Amino acid sequence: MTESGLSLDHVGFMVRDLDAGEARWRKLGFQLAPRSPQMGATPDGAVMAPWASSNHCVMFARGYLELIGITDPARHNPWAAFLDRFEGAATPVSPCAAAAVVAVADLATTRACLSNAGITPTLSADGTVWVPAVEANGGIIAFKQV
Numbered sequence: 001m002t003e004s005g006l007s008l009d010h011v012g013f014m015v016r017d018l019d020a021g022e023a024r025w026r027k028l029g030f031q032l033a034p035r036s037p038q039m040g041a042t043p044d045g046a047v048m049a050p051w052a053s054s055n056h057c058v059m060f061a062r063g064y065l066e067l068i069g070i071t072d073p074a075r076h077n078p079w080a081a082f083l084d085r086f087e088g089a090a091t092p093v094s095p096c097a098a099a100a101v102v103a104v105a106d107l108a109t110t111r112a113c114l115s116n117a118g119i120t121p122t123l124s125a126d127g128t129v130w131v132p133a134v135e136a137n138g139g140i141i142a143f144k145q146v
Contacts, residue, residue: 009103010064012055014079018069022056025067032056032067042076052077 015021018035025032038051052075058065070077077083104110 008063010066012066012068015069018071021067021069030058050075
């Protein structure tokens with residue numbers, strides 16, 4: 001943790017073909033955790049339901065890398081906007097960074113610090129705090145206490 005109470009938790013990468021991405025990462029020497037289907041909120045109001053995506057993680061003593069890919073296209077795809085935006089950048093085996101996730105010591109304190117800095121976060125129904133990005137690329141930042 002830094003003095004601000006933030007620390008990097010993990011970095012996620014999106015690939016279109018998780019099988020090909022997994023093979024590439026193993027060839028690079030990474031030891032991947034078993035594939036895990038992703039779950040979360042869906043547009044129909046479900047709080048915890050299967051998504052279209054699955055992941056493999058590379059675990060370190062502190063933090064991890066997350067390789068994410070679409071494995072069940074018929075399900076809700078929370079990555080659709082990301083894939084639409086970066087379609088040319090993500091190839092079957094060349095990932096795009098999808099998320100840099102930070103850990104916060106205390107969600108309320110972090111939200112207050114952001115507000116004091118003139119950044120207005122919003123809270124969604126699932127507890128995710130969304131922070132509008134100040135960068136020209138229009139990205140967003142989200143975090144939640146888990």
